[in-house]
Each structure stands twice: as C-alpha cells, then as structure tokens.
Amino acid sequence: MTHDRVTYDLVVVGGGPAGVAGALTAALAGLRVALVDTGTRLGGQYFRHAAEPKPAPGLARFLRQGRALAARADVLLGHQVWNVSREPDGGLTVHCLTRRPAGERAVELRARRLLIATGAHDRPLPFPGWDLPGVLTAGGAQALLKGGGVLAGRRVVVSGTGPFLLPAAAGLAAAGARVLGVYEANGGLGLARHPLLALGKAGEAAGYTATLARHRVPYLTRRAVIAAHGEREVEAVTLARLDRDWNVLSSRVVACDTVAVGYGFVPQIELGTQLGCRTRADVDGSPVIDVDAAQRTSVPGVWAAGEPAGVGGWRLAELEGRIAGRAIAADHRADHRADQRADHHTGHPADPPPVFARRRERWRAFGAALQRAYPVKPGWQGWLRDDTLVCRCEEVPLARVREAQAMGATDARAVKLLARPGMGWCQGRICGYAVSCLAGEPPQEPRRPVAQPVTLGALASLTHPQTPATPQDPGDDPAH
Amino acid sequence: MSDVIVVGAGVVGAACAYYAARAGLDVTVIDRGPVAGGTTGSGEGNVLVSDKEPGPELELAVLSNRLWRELAGLGGFEFEPKGGLVVAETEEVRRQLTELAVKQDVEHTPVDGPALRDYEPHLAGGFAGGVFYPQDAQVQPMLAAATLLRRGADSFGHGTLRLRLGVRVTGFIRSGERVTGVRTSHGDVLGDAVVNAAGTWGGEVAALAGVELPILPRRGFILVTEPLREPLIRHKVYTAAYVTNVASDSAGLETSAVVEGTPAGTVLIGASRERVGFDRTTSVPVLARLAEQAVALFPALREVRAIRSYCGFRPYCPDHLPVIGADPRLPGLYHACGHEGAGIGLAPVTGHLLAQVLTGQRPDLDLHPFRPDRFAKEAS
Numbered sequence: 043m044t045h046d047r048v049t050y051d052l053v054v055v056g057g058g059p060a061g062v063a064g065a066l067t068a069a070l071a072g073l074r075v076a077l078v079d080t081g082t083r084l085g086g087q088y089f090r091h092a093a094e095p096k097p098a099p100g101l102a103r104f105l106r107q108g109r110a111l112a113a114r115a116d117v118l119l120g121h122q123v124w125n126v127s128r129e130p131d132g133g134l135t136v137h138c139l140t141r142r143p144a145g146e147r148a149v150e151l152r153a154r155r156l157l158i159a160t161g162a163h164d165r166p167l168p169f170p171g172w173d174l175p176g177v178l179t180a181g182g183a184q185a186l187l188k189g190g191g192v193l194a195g196r197r198v199v200v201s202g203t204g205p206f207l208l209p210a211a212a213g214l215a216a217a218g219a220r221v222l223g224v225y226e227a228n229g230g231l232g233l234a235r236h237p238l239l240a241l242g243k244a245g246e247a248a249g250y251t252a253t254l255a256r257h258r259v260p261y262l263t264r265r266a267v268i269a270a271h272g273e274r275e276v277e278a279v280t281l282a283r284l285d286r287d288w289n290v291l292s293s294r295v296v297a298c299d300t301v302a303v304g305y306g307f308v309p310q311i312e313l314g315t316q317l318g319c320r321t322r323a324d325v326d327g328s329p330v331i332d333v334d335a336a337q338r339t340s341v342p343g344v345w346a347a348g349e350p351a352g353v354g355g356w357r358l359a360e361l362e363g364r365i366a367g368r369a370i371a372a373d374h375r376a377d378h379r380a381d382q383r384a385d386h387h388t389g390h391p392a393d394p395p396p397v398f399a400r401r402r403e404r405w406r407a408f409g410a411a412l413q414r415a416y417p418v419k420p421g422w423q424g425w426l427r428d429d430t431l432v433c434r435c436e437e438v439p440l441a442r443v444r445e446a447q448a449m450g451a452t453d454a455r456a457v458k459l460l461a462r463p464g465m466g467w468c469q470g471r472i473c474g475y476a477v478s479c480l481a482g483e484p485p486q487e488p489r490r491p492v493a494q495p496v497t498l499g500a501l502a503s504l505t506h507p508q509t510p511a512t513p514q515d516p517g518d519d520p521a522h
Numbered sequence: 523m524s525d526v527i528v529v530g531a532g533v534v535g536a537a538c539a540y541y542a543a544r545a546g547l548d549v550t551v552i553d554r555g556p557v558a559g560g561t562t563g564s565g566e567g568n569v570l571v572s573d574k575e576p577g578p579e580l581e582l583a584v585l586s587n588r589l590w591r592e593l594a595g596l597g598g599f600e601f602e603p604k605g606g607l608v609v610a611e612t613e614e615v616r617r618q619l620t621e622l623a624v625k626q627d628v629e630h631t632p633v634d635g636p637a638l639r640d641y642e643p644h645l646a647g648g649f650a651g652g653v654f655y656p657q658d659a660q661v662q663p664m665l666a667a668a669t670l671l672r673r674g675a676d677s678f679g680h681g682t683l684r685l686r687l688g689v690r691v692t693g694f695i696r697s698g699e700r701v702t703g704v705r706t707s708h709g710d711v712l713g714d715a716v717v718n719a720a721g722t723w724g725g726e727v728a729a730l731a732g733v734e735l736p737i738l739p740r741r742g743f744i745l746v747t748e749p750l751r752e753p754l755i756r757h758k759v760y761t762a763a764y765v766t767n768v769a770s771d772s773a774g775l776e777t778s779a780v781v782e783g784t785p786a787g788t789v790l791i792g793a794s795r796e797r798v799g800f801d802r803t804t805s806v807p808v809l810a811r812l813a814e815q816a817v818a819l820f821p822a823l824r825e826v827r828a829i830r831s832y833c834g835f836r837p838y839c840p841d842h843l844p845v846i847g848a849d850p851r852l853p854g855l856y857h858a859c860g861h862e863g864a865g866i867g868l869a870p871v872t873g874h875l876l877a878q879v880l881t882g883q884r885p886d887l888d889l890h891p892f893r894p895d896r897f898a899k900e901a902s
C-alpha cells in the first residue's frame with residue numbers, strides 16, 4: 043500500500059477527452075493535479091491509439107493536450123480506481139490498484155476534489171449465440187483496432203443501433219477486414235434529418251460514409267443480427283428484417299466469422315453513486331450523474347464530465363471537462379482566499395462563460411437527438427430462446443430469469459438475487475440493461491462498492507496504520 | 523378473507539406462510555417489494571449451531587437445523603450440510619472453545635492443532651486447534667424463501683397461500699380490541715390474524731398497530747470473490763473471536779469473518795457488525811479487515827480477487843433474541859422478527875412454532891424468552 047504524501051487539489055479519474063481537458067485546465071490554473079486511468083496510454087474510447095498513432099480528427103490536438111498535462115500533473119496510467127471514499131476530515135481517498143511485477147498493489151490518493159470522467163461502456167443486447175468467440179461489441183472492435191490489434195482478413199458483420207456503428211465499421215474496413223454490411227435496427231433517417239447534425243457532426247459522418255462507400259460496405263436500416271451460429275466460434279449469423287418495434291419480419295443466414303454489435307452506451311457512474319451523487323434519467327432512461335451548470339454534482343467537492351453526465355460524443359466530453367476544470371480552479375481559489383481571510387466561503391460554482399455554455403447546449407441537444415433517434419425497441423426480447431444466455435458470466439439462460447419472475451422476483455435486483463444474472467465478473471455491466479428490460483423496469487443506478495476486482499491481499503494491506511509515507515521510501519511514490 | 527396475513531416475504535415470512543399453509547390455514551403474504559428483497563437478500567446463509575451460547579437461542583437453532591434438513595428435500599434451493607470448523611489462535615482459547623462445545627451439548631469433535639489440516643488442507647499454520655460442528659450448514663436464502671412460498675402455495679388440505687408483492691402495509695384494521703386485517707397501498711386486506719415478519723422494519727410495522735417493539739439495524743458487509751477453479755475451502759471456517767462478537771453489545775465495528783466456498787465457486791467472507799443506522803456507504807476499512815482475516819485463515823486467498831461486496835441491516839433486539847409469538851397487548855397480532863444475524867438459520871423453527879400457536883397447539887419449545895412484551899416490562 044502506498045500513501046502519497048501529498049493531498050492533491052484535484053484527482054481526475056479517466057484519461058479520455060473529458061478527463062484530460064479537465065485536468066489540464068485545472069493544472070494550468072496552478073492546481074496540484076493527478077489523473078488516473080486504467081489504460082497504458084491516455085485517450086479513452088475515442089482517442090485510444092496505438093504506440094504510433096494514425097491521424098484522426100482531433101487526435102493531434104488531444105495528444106498535445108496529453109503532453110502538456112504530463113508536464114504539469116501526475117499522470118498515473120495503469121491505475122484502476124475501485125473505490126472513492128469520503129474521509130472524516132472531509133477529504134476524499136481515491137483507492138487504486140496497480141500491477142507491478144511483484145503483484146497487484148493498492149495505491150491511495152488523497153484529494154480535495156474529484157472529477158469523474160470515467161466514460162461509458164458499450165451496451166450489448168443478448169441474442170442466441172452472442173456468447174460465441176467472434177462476437178464483439180462495436181467499442182471492443184474499435185479498441186482492438188486502435189490498440190493495434192489485427193482483424194484484417196476477417197469477414198465482419200456490424201449490427202446494432204446508432205451512428206457510432208459507422209466509425210467502427212469504417213475502421214474495420216480500413217484495417218483490411220471485409221465488412222459485409224452495417225445493419226441498423228432503427229429507421230436511421232431520424233438523425234440525418236435532424237438540423238443539429240449539420241452543426242458539426244456532418245464532417246465526420248461524411249468521412250465514414252465515404253470510407254464505407256470506397257470499401258463497398260452496404261448500410262441497411264431496420265435490420266439486425268438476431269442470432270450467431272457456430273460450433274466453437276462464429277461461422278454464420280441470422281440477419282433479420284425488422285418492423286419498427288424490432289419484431290422479426292423475415293430472416294436469412296449469412297456466413298461470417300466476426301460480429302460487432304452495439305446498442306448504445308451505459309455511462310459508468312459507479313464512483314459517483316459510491317459517494318452518493320444524485321442521478322437523473324437520461325433521454326434513453328440510463329441513469330447519469332446529475333450536474334449543475336459548472337458540472338458540479340450534488341456532493342460537495344465532486345464534479346463529473348463527459349459520458350457519466352450524459353452521452354453526446356467526444357466534443358461534448360472535452361467541453362464539459364474544460365468547464366469542470368475552470369469551476370474546480372475557481373473553487374480552489376475561493377478556498378484559498380477563504381483560508382487567508384479565515385472566514386467561510388459559500389462555494390458558488392463558477393458558471394461557464396456564455397460561449398461555452400451555448401456550445402454545450404448544442405452538443406447536449408445533439409446527444410439527446412441521438413438517443414431519441416436510436417432507441418432500443420422491445421422487439422429484441424423476441425429474438426431470445428429459453429436457452430439463450432442473458433448473463434454470460436454466470437451462464438444464466440432466459441428460462442431461469444422467467445422462472446425467478448414467476449417465483450416473485452418483481453424487479454431486476456430480485457431477479458439477480460434469485461437467478462444470479464449480474465453476480466459474476468463484470469458485475470452486470472454487460473447484462474444489466476437487458477435484465478432491467480426483461481424485469482420491465484428502467485435501468486437502476488449501479489450499486490458497486492467494489493467498482494473493479496481487487497485482490498484480497500491488496501485489500502488487506504489497507505488495514506495497516508495510516509502513516510504517511512516518509513521520504514525514505516521514494517519507491518512507494520506512485521507519481522514517478 | 524384469510525386466516526392469516528403475513529407481512530414480509532423474507533425468509534422468515536416465507537417460513538411462517540409455508541408452515542401455516544401446511545397446517546391448513548389460508549395465508550396471504552404481503553410485501554412492499556419482491557420476494558427476499560429485504561435483509562434476506564443481503565444475508566449470507568449460515569445455518570449455525572456452533573456460534574450459539576447454551577440457552578433459548580441454541581434450542582431454536584438445533585430444532586431449526588433439523589427442519590432445514592427436511593425442507594431441503596423440497597429441492598429448488600442449495601442446502602449444503604458441510605459442517606463448521608471453529609479455530610482457536612491460542613491454547614487458552616482452544617480450551618474455552620472445547621468447554622463451550624461440551625456445554626452446548628450439540629454434536630461436535632474437538633480437533634487438535636495438527637489435525638486442523640485434515641479438515642482444511644489450505645488453512646494457515648499456527649492455530650492451536652479447534653472444534654468441528656457437523657450440523658453447521660449453508661443455505662441459499664433467497665431461493666429458499668422463494669421455494670417455501672411456492673411450495674406453500676401448493677395446496678395442503680384446505681390451506682392456500684396468496685402472494686401480494688409490491689403492496690405496502692400502511693395501517694391496521696381493528697374490530698373492538700382485535701386486529702382483523704391491514705390497510706395497504708392497494709386497499710384493505712382482511713384476516714383473522716396478522717403476523718409481523720417485517721424483519722428490520724418489524725418495529726415500524728408494530729408501531730402501525732400501536733405497539734412498541736425495539737428492533738434496530740446492525741449493519742453487515744460481505745465480500746465475494748471471483749469463482750475459484752479448484753475448491754479451496756471445504757467447511758465454514760471462522761475464528762473463536764466470532765462467538766464473542768455475535769453476542770457483543772458494542773456499537774463499534776466488529777469483524778470476524780466466516781469464510782466459505784459456495785457451489786458457484788466464489789468465496790464468501792462475512793460479515794462485519796456495526797450499529798450505524800441504515801447507512802449504506804461502503805466502508806473501505808471494514809472491507810480491508812474482512813480481507814485481512816480471510817487471508818490470515820487461508821493465505822492462498824491473498825491472490826484471489828474480491829469482485830463485489832454488499833451490505834445489509836440485521837434486525838436486532840436489545841437482548842439479541844428474536845420476537846416470536848402472540849402479542850398479549852393486541853389480540854390477533856403475532857410477531858416473527860428481530861432474528862439479528864440468525865434469521866436465515868432460525869426461519870423454519872420460527873414458522874413451525876408460530877403455526878403451532880396459530881392453530882392452537884402447544885408449541886414444541888417454550889416461547890416465553892421470545893415474548894413481544896418483554897422489553898416494556900424490563901423498562902418499567
């Protein structure tokens with residue numbers, strides 16, 4: 043266990059566009075900042091990149107920000123945060139794990155303020171065969187590509203809903219995979235007609251469309267992969283034509299060896315719910331952290347930016363990070379002045395300049411329009427068979443979920459208690475949305491006191507007396 | 523109109539409903555949430571005789587242990603009669619443990635230091651010895667509760683069982699001095715008798731009927747690990763400190779982890795005991811203590827990952843005994859709550875005894891120590 047001897051003015055969790063913008067803004071204002079990310083490089087979902095990055099919109103600027111940040115703040119990569127707690131003295135402890143050759147180690151960071159910029163994860167839906175090797179999430183496929191993984195030569199079908207299927211498919215095609223088609227379960231026209239699209243998204247979308255056209259990848263709406271087949275791995279999929287509620291109209295079988303599916307995103311808000319941050323339902327019903335104009339949550343000293351505050355693409359994430367960084371810096375200055383004058387300050391959030399606020403409104407409206415244009419429709423439940431696994435970690439088939447309901451499990455938590463979906467390794471990140479739908483309730487906010495797996499040895503090491511590290515053991519300083 | 527209304531679909535309410543229906547009564551079970559959504563859904567499932575001091579609770583535990591074994595025959599839930607191993611750090615504690623076991627007068631085998639590994643090959647070295655209790659067992663409480671409700675609903679003679687979920691009891695209906703039903707969020711429900719099986723909320727439900735029952739929450743955290751490839755732990759294993767913690771009056775944090783493997787391959791480590799009201803905030807120091815104790819018992823767990831943790835609120839009474847039986851202050855009202863950290867273990871005996879009372883039989887055990895009005899008398 044390591045106790046960093048400093049108390050940071052700000053700890054940022056997440057090194058995507060939101061976290062990096064927030065951390066850099068605060069560091070430039072003179073705050074002592076640490077940024078923590080699980081990954082081995084900064085980037086997050088969109089700017090994740092290989093050691094030798096390929097050019098992409100916004101990437102060069104992001105990499106510059108990352109370098110500027112590294113010069114002014116402690117950037118702790120390979121650090122996974124599993125819990126954030128409030129200490130009796132009002133400060134926050136950010137509990138991380140890091141892998142060292144000697145094994146997993148617990149690292150504790152002390153912080154006066156926290157910025158939650160943990161992004162979102164893919165939202166898959168179960169279908170027969172989705173547990174076969176060869177079935178990936180769209181984000182997973184993209185991560186594989188951006189991390190330098192090989193999918194060249196594979197025959198890929200991309201399916202799900204939402205515009206982010208396009209970049210995933212374009213990336214796959216450009217990397218040499220044979221993309222047989224992009225199958226959008228919704229009508230798909232909604233967004234293109236939306237005037238907001240013209241504001242900025244169009245540039246990117248046009249680029250992806252051009253890539254897909256060059257590789258002759260068809261984009262078809264009201265269609266989806268409703269089953270994957272194969273002995274040991276995917277050999278074929280059933281593609282269906284759907285009505286507007288996603289009931290199957292007709293289907294055919296297509297040979298392929300890889301399927302990338304994505305039905306939107308689930309914001310990762312558990313660090314916020316651990317601290318008791320108030321949540322609200324986003325347009326699509328997902329619980330997100332409720333923030334004010336300055337990205338401040340309902341819990342003092344805690345801000346959220348990017349996807350945990352609502353899904354809307356990387357530009358919104360970056361902007362929210364900047365707004366949060368400014369507000370955090372203002373809060374820091376106010377504390378400082380209060381210290382000097384030894385009186386109480388009331389902590390007014392620093393409202394963002396109007397130009398930022400307006401831009402954020404536009405991007406949020408865009409995010410909301412996306413969620414309205416690409417909803418998940420109930421017909422998918424009809425794709426399942428009794429033996430279709432709903433939860434892959436615990437191997438819970440649909441029949442067992444239905445049985446639990448017949449036995450009195452009237453909500454998703456009770457379904458989990460009786461039939462075990464969501465009790466395994468991923469803690470319901472993958473199946474939680476589907477189980478909520480099957481239980482007939484909107485997704486509930488996550489209860490994950492242990493946000494990431496932690497070895498009992500690392501956990502046990504935290505019982506030792508909380509002595510601050512002494513300068514004699516510099517090797518214990520996680521920042522260097 | 524039912525013969526009995528049971529308020530609460532936790533494991534205790536489920537057992538009450540099951541035994542009452544089997545005794546021929548028409549039963550309606552009402553819960554504001556789903557089946558097993560209360561403390562039953564955040565308990566651990568120990569069915570222990572080993573941890574009880576000689577006295578009325580141990581008598582309940584011994585009879586309940588036998589009843590669980592019968593109920594396991596219903597199928598539908600995991601019941602593992604795996605036995606419990608209590609280990610002692612020092613020779614002195616080992617001697618005390620062995621003396622306690624003799625006084626408890628339950629099946630047990632004293633185990634000396636070297637023989638501990640015959641029971642638990644992966645146990646840490648250095649323990650002075652312990653006692654093995656073959657009757658200790660494990661039950662999956664949520665499925666057990668759901669199964670009892672389902673099987674109680676199978677018709678036994680004239681008895682039937684109706685389940686009303688998502689229905690909150692908001693008050694009581696009286697006729698003269700008698701309780702004749704409950705008011706709920708979904709209308710009135712009439713019955714000859716009302717059983718308060720509301721667990722940690724038993725005091726609130728009693729208050730709706732105008733009687734006092736001092737039931738308070740005692741928080742507990744449990745750690746759950748990733749599934750192990752090879753089973754590492756065969757029995758329920760805990761250190762002797764557990765026995766003193768269970769009976770403790772301290773409000774402060776006490777941890778002495780019971781460590782065991784489950785059929786799903788995970789290891790359960792729990793639970794802590796603290797009186798902090800209904801505060802759900804995760805306490806990292808508590809989780810760290812649980813992990814430390816588990817690793818001290820089984821060093822091989824050091825590299826195993828905890829993947830989740832949950833907490834719940836045990837329903838406890840000042841004297842650590844449950845409340846079971848008719849409330850002499852209000853005819854028609856019965857209680858079956860306040861079982862603290864043993865409600866899962868003691869559910870069958872509670873249901874069995876209450877069904878005997880409801881049908882006018884003489885209960886198998888003396889209910890005097892569990893009477894609902896004992897606290898008022900003590901106060902005056």
Ligand SMILES: Cc1cc2nc3c(=O)[nH]c(=O)nc-3n(C[C@H](O)[C@H](O)[C@H](O)COP(=O)(O)OP(=O)(O)OC[C@H]3O[C@@H](n4cnc5c(N)ncnc54)[C@H](O)[C@@H]3O)c2cc1C
Binds near residue numbers: 355
């Ligand atoms: C397939 C796909 C295609 C997309 N295409 C586009 C596009 O074309 N245009 C667009 O605008 N958007 C696109 N997006 C969305 C875009 O990726 C997100 O909007 C953006 O990444 C959000 O930024 P963020 O900073 O909020 O989160 P992220 O970029 O997701 O960053 C979050 C970071 O937090 C880290 N983290 C999370 N939890 C922890 C923890 N407990 N401990 C330590 N670190 C943690 C993660 O490792 C990650 O690095 C796409 C998304 C996907 C999946």
Ligand SMILES: Cc1cc2nc3c(=O)[nH]c(=O)nc-3n(C[C@H](O)[C@H](O)[C@H](O)COP(=O)(O)OP(=O)(O)OC[C@H]3O[C@@H](n4cnc5c(N)ncnc54)[C@H](O)[C@@H]3O)c2cc1C
Binds near residue numbers: 565689692867
């Ligand atoms: C961490 C932890 C570990 C534990 N480990 C063990 C163990 O190993 N072995 C053991 O035997 N015990 C254990 N226990 C204790 C055990 O879980 C409880 O004693 C037991 O579950 C109590 O069951 P119950 O049916 O009385 O209460 P509950 O399960 O809480 O059921 C009460 C029900 O009443 C309902 N209710 C309340 N008010 C109303 C109302 N107004 N209207 C309608 N419905 C209402 C609630 O919704 C709830 O479902 C543990 C407890 C904790 C917290």
